[in-house]
Amino acid sequence: MKFDNRVVLFNCRLFDSERGRLLHDRSVLVEGEEIKAVEKGAAAGRAGSFTPVDLGGLTLMPGLIDTHVHITVPFMHEVTPRAFFAMGRQIERNARACIEAGITTVRDAGGFPGRLSSLVSAIDSGDIPGPRIIRCNSCIAAPGGCPDWVPSFRHFVKAFLGGQYAERVGSPEEAARQTGEMIRQGAQWIKVYCQHRSWLLGGGDLPVLDPATFRAVMDTARRYGRKVCCHVSRMEDLEYAMSMGVDTYEHSPLEEIPDRTAVEFAARGKVLNPTLTCLDAGSDSLWQTIGSVLDERGPSILEPEPLRQVRRHIRTYRTGPYPPPESEYRKKPCFDLPLIARGFPHALANVGRILHAGGRVGVGTDSGGLPTALFGVFYAEELKRLQLAGLTPAQVLMLATSGNASILDVGDRIGTIRPGRIADMIAVEGNPLEDLGAISKVRMVMRAGRFLKGAPGADHFRIVSKWLRGRNSRQPGSSGTP
Ligand SMILES: [Zn+2]
Known part of the structure; x- marks a missing residue:
């Protein structure tokens, strides 16, 4: 062009x-x-x-480059008639918010393929301002596994949303078919979920892709020259994903990465996208920042219905009662914030461990992936936390630009x-x-x-x-x- x-x-x-x-x-x-x-x-x-x-x-x-966003997720987790009508406009706002914050490239780590296609064409044709999008399309996940807070949508809803957020695959054949389908629909990367224990209250143990099924995803991706990024949460997830040869690991583990693993991780050229901000669930100052951003410019970054739902989400966790009684969280998923907060110091220290071992770290935010993960706001917060992990501002900005470009294999262009x-x-x-x-x-x-x-x-x-x-x-x- x-x-x-x-x-x-x-x-x-x-x-x-x-x-x-x-x-x-x-x-x-x-x-x-x-x-x-x-x-x-x-x-x-x-x-x-x-x-x-x-x-x-x-x-x-x-x-700036963000290695981990969900740009087609519209900040609404309750399916209401208003949510349907607000979705398209909210996705446009997410794209605009990236540009306002100086983010010119994102890797979308999972979303609705049809919506991603429309958004990419609207941005490419200049109809709306937005970032360059490197996309994974739908995530590949185990039936009943993580993301256990996201349902599988039925026909009509699925058609309206533009596909599933996560495609659930129960066999190697299904895994190969869905991975191929995501690539056919324009996926440049493949996203997999691998989390053995839930982040939800009462969530407990979760199924993950069995080795043959996981391998089928990897083999199909490789056949088409695609790399694979994988959501992990603890060491057992990271080790399993490493045994499968995954390229980038999304979210710093909530447990310490042992030295020998960090060394192996680095030696194999793997990348950690720590997304520290979304794991800093115990931070009062983060909740306050989000609250004041919503007070000052909520209506300019969120459509009325998403704004209502985000405020409601904040009330659930901040003014409670939290944790809600079991009868409540059995009906409606509720994150186990203390569990994540306990792991955060490890997640933060792991950044230094990987870098110290000579490994690579990316800058990703998970914007859109949580109801509070506002585009732009979380980017600035992520840079602060990388500094807390021991990096200088210059190092943080190198990761956010040339480092991220190289992780996404576009370092020769941006x-x-x-x-x-x-x-x-x-x-x-x-x-x-x-x-x-x-x-x-x-x-x-x-x-x-x-x-x-x-x-x-x-x-x-x-x-x-x-x-x-x-x-x-x-x-x-x-x-x-x-
Ligand atoms: Zn994510």
Whole structure:
């Protein structure tokens, strides 16, 4: 999808996502979808043919990447008539929220295939702003197993939703057929669930895919050149998934990863996507953050029905009574928050253990996967928690950009600002290497050469007409409407 576009972004600091440092006074020339050149100074020699955009000292970085979202899950877990009508609009809002937060690529770790296809075409055709989506389509799971909080939907509901969130497979033949079907419908990765013990109150032990069935998923994925990501929760899950050769492990285990396992994990090139924020169930400050985000801008990020359901979810866990009586949680799934909270310190420490062993860690949020996992909000929270795990801001931002791109096998196209790469870039206020909070102040978002937020002429941008004629580049020109 080539288009005619020549801009030079100048007057900015540039985050070098391969070496984790800031380069001062750089210009980035963009032609069509690609980065054409990165130059020192204001690239004045190019003024004639490139439209200059003054970034006013902002920090320019590669677009952020999220390795784990559920973009078609509409923040509604009660199936009501209103939920049906709100679903499509909420999915669009999820896509917009990614762009608002500077997230230009996501891997969707499980969702409704039909909805994913419609969303991808709406984004590609420019109807709505949204991230590049690398998709798994429906998750593959054992009948009666995790995700035990998600039902299998029946015909009419399934057709309306655009397929199942999770396809349940009970034999190698079914596993091969469903995996092939997800790939036929556009899956670039395959997502599997492997959790032996439930996260729900009263959930107990859960069935997982038996070895032959799990192997059938792996073999089918490999036959079509697809990698496999797997939801895990404890060491027995991680070890089983490792024995099957899974590529990326979703959610840091709630138990300590022993040194020998960490070493083997690293030696085999495996990736941990810890999704720390969604495991930080015991954090009062996280609940408070979510509450205040909803108070301040709830109606702008959630449709009325999802907003009502999210508030109700928060009441269930915060104002209780929690835990509810057994008769209640037998009827309606309720997460065992103390169980997850007890494991969180291990989940956090495991990040350091894997990195120390030389392993790879990704930045994923599980946005959409929990009723409180708000797009954008959870990304900023995840970066904070990775810092808590012992990483510097520069290391965290390298993982979030070039690191994630390499995990998703798109490191030759995105994740760095270099000539020949796709022009996915964001500009943030402040210095994110001093304060990761700068990531929440996204002022410009460009995806594949197109401005999706902070277009030139809006607030922070000044197309400098005088500069075009080679005069003082810092002088503001006429400011048009966005
Ligand atoms: Zn998830």
